[in-house]
Amino acid sequence: MAHKATLTIDGKTVELPVVEGTEGELALDITQLRAQTGLITFDPGYGNTGSCKSAITFIDGEKGILRYRGIPIEQFDRPKPDFLETAMLVIFGQLPNKADLERFRGLSGANSYLDENMRHHFEGFPVSAPPMAQLSAMINALSCFHPEVFKLANDSSFESAAAGIISKIRTIAAYSYRRSKGLPLMYPNSNLRYCANFLHMMFSMPYKDHVVEPEIEDALNLIFTLHADHEQNCSTSTVRMVGSSKANLFASVASGVCALWGPLHGGANLAVIDMLEEIHRGNMKPERCLELAKDKTSGFKLMGFGHRVYKNYDPRAKILKKTCDRVFAKMGVHDPLLEIAMKLEQLALKDPYFIEKKLYPNVDFYSGIIMKAIGIPANMFPVMFSIGRLPGWIAQWKEQHDEQSTKIARPRQVYTGEKIRDYVPMGKRK
DSSP: OOOOEEEEETTEEEEEOEEEOTTSOEEEOOTTHHHHHSOOOOOGGGTTOOOOOOSSEEEETTTTEEEETTEEGGGGOOSSOOHHHHHHHHHHSSOOOHHHHHHHHHHHHHTOOOOTTHHHHHHTSOTTOOHHHHHHHHHHHHHHHOGGGGOOOSHHHHHHHHHHHHHHHHHHHHHHHHHHTTOOOOOOOTTSOHHHHHHHHHHOBTTBOOOOOHHHHHHHHHHHHHTSOOSSOHHHHHHHHHHTTTOOHHHHHHHHHHHHTSTTTTTHHHHHHHHHHHHHHTTOOHHHHHHHHHOTTSOOOOTTBOOSSOSSOOHHHHHHHHHHHHHHHHHTOOOHHHHHHHHHHHHHHHOHHHHHTTOOBOHHHHHHHHHHHHTOOGGGHHHHHHHHHHHHHHHHHHHHHHOTTOOOOOOOOOOOSOOSOOOOOGGGOO
16 A cells, blocks of 8 residues: 655645555655755654664564564574674674684684784773773774775675674773773683683683683673664664764774763663662662652652563563573572562562553663673673674664765754854953
């Protein structure tokens, strides 16, 4: 069925084309609106604006659906989740065959080292420097050591750059953590799989390798996999905004890190831990927390429940809940914060108020408490989010650059300032 839309303004009627996505989503095409009417649309936060067409990720928040390249997110919950396989799917559009995956894995291993001169950059940061500030700065600095990124001439060079930054982001993250603790830097071990290698760089010592339990490695692979892309969120849109100027891949990704740094975006799982610590310090009972959360005058907010997009159960949270149970069972965790979290979850899932308003635990709730159990410090949570989201940023950058008709992003505004007035010399100003 063909869809049509018309707009009438001051007696003039124009027809607006309707764009339809593969899942039946409809959008008004307003690309000619200003030329035809002199009007622009006003949409703070872009909540009703489609900034691009994309074939990467599909979300239906009402039904709790998330798919990467058409594959439901639930199908990535396998006995041995593989983040690099997911990254290749998201970036290149197809699941890799065995040879392709091994090649990409080889590129990742070969590119895990940082140029030794980059170590001096870390020394220039204060020991207390925020990990996200270091991550963004060091990703940007990578282009100085890899000038080939300025001109990715073919698919092979792009694949090498993508594998390189996916690999090096772990090394940068681990180095920033080690330096903040005064620990010697650990070189990557390319014999280890992606997540095991990262945990090695985080927690090994020169005289003792960190032994990674399979359940922990699989949990981290799954956390990264479930964060690989999430449509046009703030950081992804930032990568596209910067990339629209033809900025290189590393610079565009670094801008995504900066956007993700904001507490309203990448800090959500950190907020969960902060809330649990506040509850623990105040000796609050989980039952009392739920009462306060339902009281709009209390000022208390239950973090990690509900989601701006999902009006149903976050499908990623369902998967992580099972992983959370496996990790805790394996580690025999006895942490008061984690015990509070589990009690809050149990109570909320049975509470009529939370059920009616569909305030289910979200992915940030479970990812935060899993990472705490693994030993990842809270200030590294947004960094972990960045590592997981990197394939999506790369895929969005590639999709945008492969589209020949892409224009530089240049939003309009509605000016509300002073009307024309004269400059007043200093001596005449009041």
